Amino acid sequence: MSTQPKLNQLPISQLAAKLAGREVSAREVMQSCLDQIEKVEGRIHAFISYDAADALAQADAADQALARGANSSPLLGVPIGIKDVIAVRDQPLNCGSKILGKFISPYSATVIEKLREAGAIVFGRLNMDEFAMGSSTENSAFGVTRNPWDTSRIPGGSSGGSAAAVAADECLAALGSDTGGSIRQPAALCGCVGFKPTYGRVSRYGLVAFASSLDQIGTFAKDARDTAMVLSAISGQDPRDSTSVPLPVPDYAAGLNGEIKGLRLGLAKEYMIGGLDAEVGASVQAAVKQFEKLGAEIVEISLPHTDYAVATYYIVATAEASANLARFDGIRYGARVDGTDPIDLYCKTRGAGFGPEVKRRIILGAYVLSSGYYDAYYLRAQKVRTLIRQDFLNAFEKVDAVITPTSPTPAFKIGEKTDDPLQMYLSDIFTISCNLAGICGVSLPCGFTREPKLPIGLQLLGKPFGEETLLKLAHAYEQSTPWHKEKAGGL
Amino acid sequence: MPGDFDVKYVAHLARIALAPEEQEKFGAQLSNILGYIAKLNELDVSKIEPTAHAVPLVNVFRPDEVRPSLPTSEALRNAPASANGLFMVPKIVE
Numbered sequence: 340m341s342t343q344p345k346l347n348q349l350p351i352s353q354l355a356a357k358l359a360g361r362e363v364s365a366r367e368v369m370q371s372c373l374d375q376i377e378k379v380e381g382r383i384h385a386f387i388s389y390d391a392a393d394a395l396a397q398a399d400a401a402d403q404a405l406a407r408g409a410n411s412s413p414l415l416g417v418p419i420g421i422k423d424v425i426a427v428r429d430q431p432l433n434c435g436s437k438i439l440g441k442f443i444s445p446y447s448a449t450v451i452e453k454l455r456e457a458g459a460i461v462f463g464r465l466n467m468d469e470f471a472m473g474s475s476t477e478n479s480a481f482g483v484t485r486n487p488w489d490t491s492r493i494p495g496g497s498s499g500g501s502a503a504a505v506a507a508d509e510c511l512a513a514l515g516s517d518t519g520g521s522i523r524q525p526a527a528l529c530g531c532v533g534f535k536p537t538y539g540r541v542s543r544y545g546l547v548a549f550a551s552s553l554d555q556i557g558t559f560a561k562d563a564r565d566t567a568m569v570l571s572a573i574s575g576q577d578p579r580d581s582t583s584v585p586l587p588v589p590d591y592a593a594g595l596n597g598e599i600k601g602l603r604l605g606l607a608k609e610y611m612i613g614g615l616d617a618e619v620g621a622s623v624q625a626a627v628k629q630f631e632k633l634g635a636e637i638v639e640i641s642l643p644h645t646d647y648a649v650a651t652y653y654i655v656a657t658a659e660a661s662a663n664l665a666r667f668d669g670i671r672y673g674a675r676v677d678g679t680d681p682i683d684l685y686c687k688t689r690g691a692g693f694g695p696e697v698k699r700r701i702i703l704g705a706y707v708l709s710s711g712y713y714d715a716y717y718l719r720a721q722k723v724r725t726l727i728r729q730d731f732l733n734a735f736e737k738v739d740a741v742i743t744p745t746s747p748t749p750a751f752k753i754g755e756k757t758d759d760p761l762q763m764y765l766s767d768i769f770t771i772s773c774n775l776a777g778i779c780g781v782s783l784p785c786g787f788t789r790e791p792k793l794p795i796g797l798q799l800l801g802k803p804f805g806e807e808t809l810l811k812l813a814h815a816y817e818q819s820t821p822w823h824k825e826k827a828g829g830l
Numbered sequence: 831m832p833g834d835f836d837v838k839y840v841a842h843l844a845r846i847a848l849a850p851e852e853q854e855k856f857g858a859q860l861s862n863i864l865g866y867i868a869k870l871n872e873l874d875v876s877k878i879e880p881t882a883h884a885v886p887l888v889n890v891f892r893p894d895e896v897r898p899s900l901p902t903s904e905a906l907r908n909a910p911a912s913a914n915g916l917f918m919v920p921k922i923v924e
Contacts, residue, residue, distance in 0.1 A: 442908045445900055538883075538884050539887070578892055647869065654867060678920060681922060686842070690849075699856055701846060702846065721882060724881040726878060728881055760863065
């Protein structure tokens with residue numbers, strides 16, 4: 340066993356120094372990722388597709404920029420994987436669905452343009468639950484992604500490909516999207532750091548919409564510092580997304596000084612639920628103690644409407660999805676099944692093109708918006724959403740962040756929950772409120788189950804635009820714990 | 831109202847053709863989900879304002895200027911059927 344880590348295993352912060360010092364080339368870094376993909380993809384299946392030649396060409400361009408000294412970005416020459424819901428010009432875009440057929444993006448998302456400006460290698464199409472609907476990546480038309488720690492288990496979802504690829508060192512970092520936990524939950528289950536920024540922090544232009552008032556693009560990385568570097572690169576107001584917020588973007592990495600003395604962390608009594616796995620509970624409790632040791636103050640808080648979050652979410656999210664996904668009608672792009680008239684064509688195209696979970700959610704969304712039920716379901720859910728948001732704003736009067744488990748259990752077996760959608764939804768209990776409230780959240784590794792060895796994730800929820808504080812906390816915790824450095828064995 | 835949930839009718843509103851076995855399966859699953867969702871009725875929300883968006887931005891304007899947009903050829907690039915710079919659809923009126 341070699342003691343020297345391979346290039347693809349290094350954190351970006353270390354790799355950037357080696358690249359800037361011309362100790363290694365971007366081509367070597369990209370090649371080390373491609374070698375790892377060659378080695379593990381047969382078992383993991385994190386990527387729907389990737390273009391090795393294009394990635395190496397981007398690497399060569401980065402090497403030329405490094406030679407010229409033209410760009411001092413820490414992401415110059417760093418391969419970053421992209422979830423298949425974010426548009427990259429001239430690359431396929433399928434959202435894990437059959438209905439987009441052979442769609443090729445005619446333009447790039449703002450986050451992609453920002454990554455390219457920073458010199459990153461924009462790489463691959465990462466697998467996901469169809470249209471980001473799911474918690475296991477089993478709802479993909481392109482096959483199941485497997486957890487690098489145990490390939491009989493799910494990687495979480497919907498951004499399961501992004502989490503698995505980073506955990507298996509197939510790319511240095513990845514982008515995902517989070518509508519109800521789709522970044523944080525797979526990050527927890529695969530053992531990497533997953534960050535969902537505040538709603539409005541990152542432009543959604545070029546992100547295929549699932550639930551527009553909840554969706555946010557975020558990051559997967561090996562540690563808090565790498566997360567900070569990628570997040571600084573993709574954040575900021577965008578004239579092409581009117582919901583992006585005109586606030587300056589801090590250099591998040593610069594704020595990571597290990598100093599968290601006096602920060603107050605809230606423990607919500609409503610999150611001590613039955614059904615929480617004993618080992619997950621113990622690891623999170625140990626993490627709370629660790630934060631206390633580092634000088635943080637633990638404060639008990641109450642989020643009284645927690646029990647209503649899942650129900651609220653599955654009304655708001657499905658309602659928005661039913662409207663957003665109306666665009667997939669077989670007329671302007673994607674697959675088409677011919678019909679006798681346009682309505683027949685729509686019905687057949689959508690019946691054949693969407694998978695079961697997407698159909699269920701569109702139908703549920705159409706129902707809660709339909710005449711006679713709108714007030715009872717959708718309007719009521721929007722009002723409960725106000726209460727849930729208010730819970731957090733009240734809590735943030737007393738604390739700087741809220742600490743919770745990310746997922747009530749570690750990764751479950753493939754096929755275990757596919758026939759019971761409600762059980763699958765209930766596993767989102769800790770992550771879902773964050774999107775309803777529009778705040779930010781991060782999942783970071785905080786331990787492992789004993790047998791089999793599976794990662795456990797800790798979630799920190801922060802104030803609106805409180806990304807800096809969350810990263811500071813995550814970084815300080817990492818400095819004093821070994822979890823984020825562990826690699827999946829047997830790959 | 832899980833009791834009167836007519837999956838066939840709602841699926842048609844959503845323009846999704848369902849196979850008979852899908853109708854049966856989704857009907858049962860969605861009734862179960864709606865039963866769970868009914869717990870929101872426990873709360874008194876009569877005096878609560880709805881939240882449509884978590885970020886209180888209103889009236890985000892930009893200058894009304896002509897800017898480049900997707901060329902027709904690019905817009906048609908992914909079309910299942912097109913001709914003469916237009917999308918092709920089935921006949922709507924005789």
